[in-house]
Amino acid sequence: MGRVKLQIKRIENTTNRQVTFSKRRNGLIKKAYELSVLCDVDVALIMFSPSGRLSLFSGNKSIEEILGRYVNLPEHERGRLRNKEFPIKALGKLRDEADQTSQPTSSPECINPQLEEFQQEIINCKSRIANMEKRLRIFEGDASEITTLIQADYHEQILEETLKQVRLHKQVLEEKFTSPGPPPTTKGKLPPEAGDVNGFVTTSSSSISNHFLNFLDSNGLLPPGCASKMRHQL
Amino acid sequence: MGRVKLQIKRIENTTNRQVTFSKRRNGLIKKAYELSVLCDVDVALIMFSPSGRLSLFSGNKSIEEILGRYVNLPEHERGRLRNKEFPIKALGKLRDEADQTSQPTSSPECINPQLEEFQQEIINCKSRIANMEKRLRIFEGDASEITTLIQADYHEQILEETLKQVRLHKQVLEEKFTSPGPPPTTKGKLPPEAGDVNGFVTTSSSSISNHFLNFLDSNGLLPPGCASKMRHQL
């Protein structure tokens, strides 16, 4: 999709390679983001440029969470990747560019991994629900939930933060609608906030508490049971 | 890029979501592959479908290699792009825990009825989650959801209202707790029920995370030394 059809092989010209990397990297992250939202999937994307620079993306969950989930998989699950075959298949299908980079790894099947998958899924759902309930209480919950000054203070800060965000966004919208000559046809243009492909969207600071708690918890920085206790208290 | 322009939001229709996932997943992997070849970069891509199924891609290097490289990065490098620190320990720890907990699956497969049960439960959870997400968006929204001035205005009003409530409540609490002495106008309050009067005191930081950290610490909810470690990291 450019002026010419591009062979899928290493771009030798350094400058060109750099530019292409920059463009395609953004494209890839955008796609990953869209997939994660559209299909409600967790996506983690890690890239190392030749110069060693790191780029990464993750959807609503943190990279760490997803990696953790990955390393937690039983060995056989992890090995049974149906996609490693993709490059081979794609190549064979697309054109005859010999490239023997991947090693076919696939084992037949397990019969009841689905059960475990479902269980895992349910656990995920439950935790997600608990999490959301907590966040909702902050907003919808009546004040009787707030019994300490610290809590009150905390909620106040979150609300202020969120309000700030909304006002900022509102301002952007205002400018957008009142701008004199809006060029009606800007083809590949995203709405401004989507330009944040780079910033990986996610977390507005409104749920910092939650994220921070999860961060602590997921990194083993909290004593056992602490996280749930805290969630309850919040 | 289809017959119509698609909003980037969760596809509610299950069949559709599944189909889209399948297509876009392939597209994403293909893009990742192309990027890795064209620009000679290491790419690791991990996806968990809602049903818990794993998809992944990596270029010429194995996923493990790339993940290893990632977790071995110095913290400041890793955090640069947006992500929080991920102690290397955590990965290993997660793995160990999983091995311990995911063993007892002794029952053979007579799973069909149970499977359906699980599916039903998942469906229930999902719908509940969708509902809560909707409510939550009103508050935390995800600026990309707010596309009109009217919406923004609405959200602003709700937040203002809630904030007012919280401040009122906070005032009440303040009066309640400062009654035995001269009332300071702003900060400087006691942690009420949690007990540790002596833990809190300072702060001065406006960062919510820091605030929350203090909250945890002052309530004795962090392991010894954790708080200072975390403060350093923030």
Added chain:
DNA sequence: ACTGCTATTTATAACTT
């Protein structure tokens, strides 16, 4: 190197079988 701009190629949503 850092935009922005087309001309093209690709990806894909809805349709079809």
Added chain:
DNA sequence: TAAGTTATAAATAGCAG
């Protein structure tokens, strides 16, 4: 319901400033 087709939206290669 899954696989294939088509019309359309998106991504992007090569340029230009």
